[in-house]
Amino acid sequence: MLRSLAILFAGLLLFSAVLAEVPPTRFEVKPKHLGSFEAPGVVVAELEQGYLARIDLNSPSDVESALLRAESWFRSGKLASGQPPLAFVIHGPEVAIFFRENYEKYRPIVDLAAKLSAFEVVNVRVCETSTSDLGHAVGHLQPFVDTVPFGPAEIERLVNEEKYLYF
Numbered sequence: 001m002l003r004s005l006a007i008l009f010a011g012l013l014l015f016s017a018v019l020a021e022v023p024p025t026r027f028e029v030k031p032k033h034l035g036s037f038e039a040p041g042v043v044v045a046e047l048e049q050g051y052l053a054r055i056d057l058n059s060p061s062d063v064e065s066a067l068l069r070a071e072s073w074f075r076s077g078k079l080a081s082g083q084p085p086l087a088f089v090i091h092g093p094e095v096a097i098f099f100r101e102n103y104e105k106y107r108p109i110v111d112l113a114a115k116l117s118a119f120e121v122v123n124v125r126v127c128e129t130s131t132s133d134l135g136h137a138v139g140h141l142q143p144f145v146d147t148v149p150f151g152p153a154e155i156e157r158l159v160n161e162e163k164y165l166y167f
Contacts, residue, residue, distance in 0.1 A: 050084045050164040058092040064109045074121045085120050087158055091127035091151025098126055098145045099136055110142060117144040127151030
C-alpha cells in the first residue's frame with residue numbers, strides 16, 4: 001500500500017511538473033469605455049488588415065474628417081480586436097495641427113486624435129521632413145504623435161509592403 005501511494009505521489013509530481021512547463025492561457029479582457037465613446041459589444045469584422053487614412057487635401061478639415069471616420073468605425077464595431085490601429089501619416093502643411101503651440105487653434109482635432117490614440121484606434125505619425133520644413137523640431141509635437149523620416153515614403157511602404165488599404 002505504501003509503495004502504491006509513493007507511485008501515485010511520484011505521478012502527481014511528474015504531472016504537476018509537466019503542467020508547470022505549459023504556458024498559461026492568456027485571457028483578453030476588453031475594457032468597457034465610459035460615456036458616449038462606449039464601444040459596442042459585437043465585433044463586426046475579424047480582420048487583421050491594416051488601414052491607412054486617405055488625406056488628399058492637406059488641410060485640417062481633411063484630417064478631422066478622417067479622424068471622425070475612424071471614430072465611426074470604432075463605434076460601429078468595424079475594427080476587430082487584434083487589428084493594428086488605423087495609420088494616419090501626416091505630411092505637408094497639416095503637420096502644424098500637431099505642434100503644441102497650435103493646440104488652442106486645433107483643439108477639437110487634437111483632442112479627437114489623442115482620444116483615438118489612447119484607445120489604440122489610430123496611430124498618428126508625422127513626417128519629420130515636413131516638421132523641419134515648417135521650422136519646428138520633433139519635440140514641438142504633441143506627446144501622442146509618432147514620427148517617420150519622410151511621410152510619402154512611409155505611405156508607400158505601408159501600401160506596397162504591409163498591404164494596408166485606404167479607408
